[in-house]
Amino acid sequence: MDWQGWGMALAGGIMIGGASTMLMALNHRIAGISGIFGGLVDFERSPERAWRAAFIGGLILGGVILSRVWGERFGLSPLATQSGPLFLAGLLVGFGTRLGGGCTSGHGVCGLSRLSGRSFTATLSFIGFGVLTVAVIRTLANLGFVL
Amino acid sequence: MKGVITALLSGILYAFGLVLSGMLIPEKVIGFLDVFGNWDPTLGFVMGGAIGVHLPLRRWLIARGTPDPAPKKKGIDARLVLGSLLFGAGWGLSGYCPGPALVALGTREQSVALFVAAMIIGMWMYRFSLGRTSP
Secondary structure, eight states: OOEEEHHHHHHHHHHHHHHHHHHHHHOOOOOHHHHHHHHHHTTOOOHHHHHHHHHHHHHHHHHHHHHHHOGGGOOOTTTTOHHHHHHHHHHHHHHHHHHHHHOIIIIIIIIIIITHHHHHHHHHHHHHHHHHHHHHHHHHTTTTTOO | OOHHHHHHHHHHHHHHHHHHHHTTHHHHHHHHHTTTSSSSSGGHHHHHHHHHHHHHHHHHHHTTHHHHOOOOOOOHHHHHHHHHHHHHHHHHHHHHHHHHHHHGGGTTTHHHHHHHHHHHHHHHHHTTTGGGGEE
């Protein structure tokens, strides 16, 4: 049993829940990262831009600091050296989260905390299809095909 | 200005949570999705912990008069399901969902920059196609 790994996952989750609660309490907004980031890059003039930029800036700043002091908690994608598939994956994540109206944070954390049927459906769909995608890649790899 | 500072702090705390939890290790994320192979259920505790905190606290906030930021959209439609399926495919391929990808920009790895650039282009592709007609 990897108790330490479970404990860190749980503690990290509690911090994520805390950050989501903080944004709701102080900004009256949902901590849905694809929505916040999408709104920021979508060329829309909106009074929401400032807090969105600040939140995304906080995520990146956190990454800058933590990757320096805690590098072992950062890993590379298995596609890091394959630009084509990595780019395709990025397109799918960007397009899919906007079409579906949310990602792991907005649907998975905030939506499920609200017991939303829409978010439950979305979360089941993206985890389910993620599981299927990994299974297909594994099967292909076992047959000798490498992405 | 106050909203900017609180959003910044919330973003930093969110990044800490993602890094501590292991969500910045794409191999571990893929391990969580590898249910039919070497399944590593650890990251289920991330969502569990986050909901365990946010579910009661958001109710408490609403009871105390905080406006509920819930989206008004109701009902399950094709956009919701299809979009989530596409997102799931990209997530399973790369091990990145949007939050961890943005936090990973801090590593200044080229592959992360490429992924985030593709994510932005994907968002634009939606914005200038189906997003035009979105309700």
